[in-house]
Amino acid sequence: MLKYIGKRLVAAVLSLVALITVVFFLVRLMPGEPFTSAKLTQQVADNMRHYYGFDKPLIVQYFQYIGNLLRGDFGYSMKYTNKTVNDIIGQTFPFSADLGIRALVLAISVGLILGILSALHRGKTIDFVCVLVAIIGTSMPDFIVGALLQYFFGIKWGLLPVARYLGFEYTILPSIGLAFYTLAQVSRIMRASMLEVVQQDYIKTARAKGLSDLRITARHQIRNAIMPVITVLGPTVAAVLTGTFVIESIFAIPGMGKYYVESVANNDYSMILGMTVFYGSFLILCNLIVDILYGVVDPRVRVGSR
């Protein structure tokens, strides 16, 4: 087990280093520069470049950046000149995280329930409804779900607030919009895996022992069927987090997504780097946790894999 965790850990750290390196050099390859505003005189622009260390060789800048990162310092934003990247992340991340967690909880709980119900009542109306939800869900990009929800619930029927993020009723539509795709996927996987588990011998054994249906479902079927759902949790977290970019812009939520997209447009080197590294390491961490969790839950993984 320790060996398995160690391997995963090394891969994760290498991924992180690769990510930082690739992003650092890609950003410098971008056409344009942060200080190109016509208002800046040559002298001022040079001073700015010196101040941010752009006159040093690239490789020196790289190691300086890594050094700062190790101390948890993402540097100053080049657009919002009086703010550090840490400040901006600190202000905006709570909104994104709040929305993301709500969406994840919603997607996983409802997705699992739908999948289980659908598998238990295979071929009945409820199964048909669940499969329909799953197929529609995987066919709709989140920006369309978001826009449709906003139009029907917010504008046409006026049931819920259209935008912003001020209280519980404001969080409902964005969470559903963000969760829909993931919810559909989770329910699809759970249904397939439940149906596969039903045919296994240990279910027959349990039935032969005379256990009640409820007990068989709860203790034997669901526990074993949930494995494949755990494997997709890593990519799921990634999908939900990147989905926040779009949902935030549709519902005017002051999260990280807006700043990230803006920083790309502004050539704001330190913001792009900081936010990418932050997002990236967050996702890598999630993947790592999922990998380890999977090893804990299913012993075959840590013994069987290379």
Add this chain to the structure above:
Amino acid sequence: MKKTTYVYQPETPAPKNPDASLFRTVGKSAEEMDKVTRPNLSFWADAWRRLKKNRVALFGLILIAVYVLLAIFAPLFSRYSFSAMDGKMINAGPSPEHWLGCDSVGRDLWVRIWMGARVSLTIGIAAASINMMIGAVMGGLCGYYGGKLDMIVMRIVDILYGIPSLIITILVMVVLGPGIHTLIVAMCIIGWIGTCRFVRGEVYRLKGQDFVCAAKVLGVRDFTIIMRHILPNIMGLLITNLCMAIPNAIFQEAFLSYIGLGISPPNCSWGILAKEGIHMLRMAPHEILFPAFFICSTMLALNLLGDGLRDAFDPHLRGTE
């Protein structure tokens, strides 16, 4: 190999009794006995036969074909150009002149949707196919030869796998600048990893099977083994995967265009149409509803077709998902 056949020989003298003259021996030749009366089904014909029975998947296939034809011909046969603006028709709803209405600067939405379909479908199909090819070659080599190459490629794949692909795609788009070609390149840089992983696993599994061993013993060259014995066995999976990867690529394009990194105006793609439509949500909801309908129905058709293909190529899996 000599087949034993039991054939009634017409030469055998008929029994000598008067009634026998009433009967005539029609006879059966040895060839006729051996004849296969049903057509010999190839792998593809078999899959196609099963796919044809699956009405839902067939519906998906037909819908996609219709959309592709419309994307090619609809802009050609329309009076309107996708970029021509008409100041009198700003935000106009559907009418006999403009079937799906006009957008916020008075461009005909019907033509724009199909121009967008050209871009989105091209990107979806191209990116998914290129990813599949790179992934299949890399995965195949790693799985078949193993050894050092496998070790190195798999380590690289492990590292790349941890990096969120969308972030890299965004950055590559920023460096390369907007455009269809750069969008495809950006999606292909790390998009092949998933296919590579699964092809490697499949090839590794097949390599240990008896028919490959038999071919090796008979002295068949590696290249022939891969092309004749291993490739046909993973072809079904690959095609299913391709079909499922196209919606993903279209999603990604739409997302990138949505945040302003994809196609640049006046060209349009479905992502751009959705973005423009969302801005006009309050005043002219048809501008988002129509593109949304076409995007979703395409995704739906591809997903249904993908499900059907998986069942057609691998009947064991039928009904489990």
